[in-house]
Amino acid sequence: MSDYDQPLRAVAADVLLAVECGESLSQCLPPALQRVALNERPALQALCYGTCRWFHRLDSELNSRLKKPIKSQDRIVHHLMLVALFQLRFSQQASYAVLNESVEACRALDKPHLTGLVNGILRSAEREGAPEPQDDASRFSHPGWMVEKLRHNWPDSWQAILEANNAQAPMTLRVNALRFSRNEYLALLNEAGIEASATRFAPHGIQLGRPVQVDQLPWFADGAVSVQDEAAQLCTTLLDLAPGQRVLDACAAPGGKTCAILESQAELAEVVAIDESAARLPRVQENLDRLDLHASLLEADAADIEQWWDGQAFDRILLDVPCSASGVIRRHPDIKLLRRETDIVPLASIQLGLLEAMWKVLKPGGRLVYATCSVFPQENHRIIQRFIKQQSSAVLIEPEAQWGTDMGAGRQLLPDPISHDGFFYAVLEKPES
Ligand SMILES: C[S@@+](CC[C@H](N)C(=O)[O-])C[C@H]1O[C@@H](n2cnc3c(N)ncnc32)[C@H](O)[C@@H]1O
Numbered sequence: 292m293s294d295y296d297q298p299l300r301a302v303a304a305d306v307l308l309a310v311e312c313g314e315s316l317s318q319c320l321p322p323a324l325q326r327v328a329l330n331e332r333p334a335l336q337a338l339c340y341g342t343c344r345w346f347h348r349l350d351s352e353l354n355s356r357l358k359k360p361i362k363s364q365d366r367i368v369h370h371l372m373l374v375a376l377f378q379l380r381f382s383q384q385a386s387y388a389v390l391n392e393s394v395e396a397c398r399a400l401d402k403p404h405l406t407g408l409v410n411g412i413l414r415s416a417e418r419e420g421a422p423e424p425q426d427d428a429s430r431f432s433h434p435g436w437m438v439e440k441l442r443h444n445w446p447d448s449w450q451a452i453l454e455a456n457n458a459q460a461p462m463t464l465r466v467n468a469l470r471f472s473r474n475e476y477l478a479l480l481n482e483a484g485i486e487a488s489a490t491r492f493a494p495h496g497i498q499l500g501r502p503v504q505v506d507q508l509p510w511f512a513d514g515a516v517s518v519q520d521e522a523a524q525l526c527t528t529l530l531d532l533a534p535g536q537r538v539l540d541a542c543a544a545p546g547g548k549t550c551a552i553l554e555s556q557a558e559l560a561e562v563v564a565i566d567e568s569a570a571r572l573p574r575v576q577e578n579l580d581r582l583d584l585h586a587s588l589l590e591a592d593a594a595d596i597e598q599w600w601d602g603q604a605f606d607r608i609l610l611d612v613p614c615s616a617s618g619v620i621r622r623h624p625d626i627k628l629l630r631r632e633t634d635i636v637p638l639a640s641i642q643l644g645l646l647e648a649m650w651k652v653l654k655p656g657g658r659l660v661y662a663t664c665s666v667f668p669q670e671n672h673r674i675i676q677r678f679i680k681q682q683s684s685a686v687l688i689e690p691e692a693q694w695g696t697d698m699g700a701g702r703q704l705l706p707d708p709i710s711h712d713g714f715f716y717a718v719l720e721k722p723e724s
Pocket of ligand 1: 523541542543544545546547548549565566567568571591592593594611612613614645
């Protein structure tokens, strides 16, 4: 233990308890990192992400080992044991250290009456090894409803999707085309000894051989590159941007795509970036500042156009709607714990509502790109089909793309174990008259 007053595992258990209560890792991990010594922070992050990733498998094992569930006031000890099981099953950590430190953490959590239980359960887990998963939810370590939904939606690829969701995502960069060509930046990475290659589909993308801290990337602070998945970068290839256009990014925070738009066409008349989250909007400005770009930022509900629209229609709209994020689970494994099956219908209705509202502010002859990081058709091509049924004048454009699968009303990318995330794009045009 360090000067900090709680052992690493106790803090990790606390983070997992917060996730179980509905907080995302990006909300509860940063303050938790401050509670451990600097050199322990990467380990805390790895424990929290890893335990979320394998939560459903580990939880099933733990429940089968417990004679009766742990009382609700002691629930944190359940999470402490999940963290320990994660280490026993998925890390190189010596098992005696996992056992001893978990018992010590149990005491530090002020649960001395449960140290015997922790010790006993972990000892038998170590001795007996991992049990054979009893069902697909524990085999693939996903909530049962998600496994069923994916099996139903993707009868040929559901297992590949679930496996890709458990893989380590690569670190991918978007080269700021206003500063460097992709080849120039690849050469800089090569000089810095960072293994990297060009992405297959995104024209400014570079995938790194292994993740690095951003401050190791040449000229990062000066805006040479941004971290962005290859699938997310594809939005600019669909918008057909040209000088003089007025562009709306309707759900913009943290601004990854706003910046990609500005980098890919330097002579736009204006980019308006809206987000309803006051907490997230400053992230857009931070990204713009680092890249030395400019956009007009608005904190508003994009669907409530009377609240924010000045009556000037947009030539291009990017609508990157709030969604289940089921295509980016490998980067955000807490989604497995946070998302509920009952979230999808309300999300779909928000998505359709946003699309209907954005259609009103699109210029005749203008183009709208609808995007999600979801792999559920309910949020994707079915939204587009529902919209086209109401707006029969909307023209569906078939992008000339090498990536993804044509769904008849948009293109779907499934998460790829070695490259891009799961994403969906549809392109709609409004007729001139
Ligand atoms: C998928 S994220 C956007 C990611 C962003 N486009 C990027 O590439 O960095 C969806 C965003 O939509 C925002 N949002 C949700 N509902 C909204 C609404 N009705 N109006 C405006 N923004 C909304 C959320 O706060 C969230 O930041």
